[in-house]
Amino acid sequence: MINFKINPICTDLDNKIKYKIDHKTKPLGSLGKLEKIAFQVARIQKTLQPKLSKPHIVVVGSDHNICEEGVSPCPQEITWQQMINFSQGGGGIGLLAKQYNIELSIVDAGVDYDFNESTSIINAKVKKGSGNFLKGSAMTRKECIQAIENGAKIVADIHKKGCNVVAFGEMGIGNTSPASILLSLYADIPLKECVGAGSGLNTDGIKHKFKVLNTAIENNLSSNDAIDILSQFGGLEIATITGGMLKAAELNMLIINDGFIITSALLAAHAINNNVIDYVIHSHESKEGGHSLMINFLKGNPILDLDLRLGEGTGAALAYPIIEGAIAMINDMTSFEEADITDTTEHGESVL
Structure with a gap:
């Protein structure tokens, strides 16, 4: 009997992942699919620091x-x-x-x-x-x-x-x-x-x-x-x-x-x-x-x-x-706070 235990992805980190991506030094949602990819991988791995290992x-x-x-x-x-x-x-x-x-x-x-x-x-x-x-x-x-x-x-x-x-x-x-x-x-x-x-x-x-x-x-x-x-x-x-x-x-x-x-x-x-x-x-x-x-x-x-x-x-x-590139963005791109740049997130629309 085939029985794979695959859990639906449901994590209390969703809002934190979204916040981290949205507050990078860029207009909100401006990296499009890269943001969606980073969000998905972070959710799969249940972490704010996702990584790709030995593809x-x-x-x-x-x-x-x-x-x-x-x-x-x-x-x-x-x-x-x-x-x-x-x-x-x-x-x-x-x-x-x-x-x-x-x-x-x-x-x-x-x-x-x-x-x-x-x-x-x-x-x-x-x-x-x-x-x-x-x-x-x-x-x-x-x-x-x-x-x-x-x-x-x-x-x-x-x-x-x-x-x-x-x-x-x-x-x-x-x-x-x-x-x-x-x-x-x-x-x-x-x-x-x-x-x-x-x-x-x-x-x-x-x-x-x-x-x-x-x-x-x-x-x-x-x-x-x-x-x-x-x-x-x-x-x-x-x-x-x-x-x-x-x-x-x-x-x-x-x-x-x-x-x-x-x-x-x-x-x-x-x-x-x-x-x-x-x-x-x-x-x-x-x-x-x-x-x-x-x-x-x-x-x-x-x-x-x-x-x-x-x-x-x-x-x-x-x-x-x-x-x-999406993983590098979420991990390594500077945030508004880190770069001491005025936060513009309230002026755009997230893709997440």
């Missing part, structure tokens, strides 16, 4: 046998090839993690490939590829729970090493298909609005993809239970990330959300325990059409809008320095 991005990979139905234009071997590339510091996420001094872990949750044990890839493989959910379940409920527990353990291990801020990335050819279905079912949005081009489908390809996914739902949806939906139509990497998010929230860690696939895992986590959202900052709004629907459903306020649709956790990595 970590966990990139989780899996294959998807729904690709048998022609829902992706890319060959599946790219999944394992990119996983090796990431493990060697390559790809967009390898570059950005190095640029911003973020620790990177690469996790195999269900790649249809046997990685050499000498690689740094963490073995959390439940099976070789999520099942073709047009013909049956992507996972059994037991397999789904195992993936969730694997993700939770990975995050717990990272936390033990001093990490208090985590983001997730993904690699899995075909994984916009399960993400589209999860969006439709968890947010109760018509599937047609949730299906996009993924890694490069043309108009006809998108129509075919919708037809496949719609048929899968019509034929195989048997329960509205959150874990049953994830088992039936999700992916092994998505389930693993779901568990990682739930454990991160349970441990009072900050979660930096990424793009379309990662937000489908967040939708699953939210359906299992809606308190998880209190611990989340949305890094960006992806160019993949359904992502804006996800963000709106979760009442998110993304930091960036850069037309990204790469995945891998790249949006979270790009947003991290801005979050660092």
Whole structure:
């Protein structure tokens, strides 16, 4: 039985945090989202001196046998090839993690490939590829729970090493298909609005993809239970990330959300325990059409809008320095009192 003890954030420090931010030497509310970020992190950590410790991005990979139905234009071997590339510091996420001094872990949750044990890839493989959910379940409920527990353990291990801020990335050819279905079912949005081009489908390809996914739902949806939906139509990497998010929230860690696939895992986590959202900052709004629907459903306020649709956790990595800036503001920016400047807070409006 999945049971994560995630408390809603409720602290008697709220007014003190707000006062500290509002009384920095600036017009009230003039640092906009930075002020909101600082406020949220301080509330999560229940302190007037929040800090970011050993930031970590966990990139989780899996294959998807729904690709048998022609829902992706890319060959599946790219999944394992990119996983090796990431493990060697390559790809967009390898570059950005190095640029911003973020620790990177690469996790195999269900790649249809046997990685050499000498690689740094963490073995959390439940099976070789999520099942073709047009013909049956992507996972059994037991397999789904195992993936969730694997993700939770990975995050717990990272936390033990001093990490208090985590983001997730993904690699899995075909994984916009399960993400589209999860969006439709968890947010109760018509599937047609949730299906996009993924890694490069043309108009006809998108129509075919919708037809496949719609048929899968019509034929195989048997329960509205959150874990049953994830088992039936999700992916092994998505389930693993779901568990990682739930454990991160349970441990009072900050979660930096990424793009379309990662937000489908967040939708699953939210359906299992809606308190998880209190611990989340949305890094960006992806160019993949359904992502804006996800963000709106979760009442998110993304930091960036850069037309990204790469995945891998790249949006979270790009947003991290801005979050660092917000924490520097609340901790190190001078106050009116410290600078001996006339307090102007009564002449503006707080964003908090």
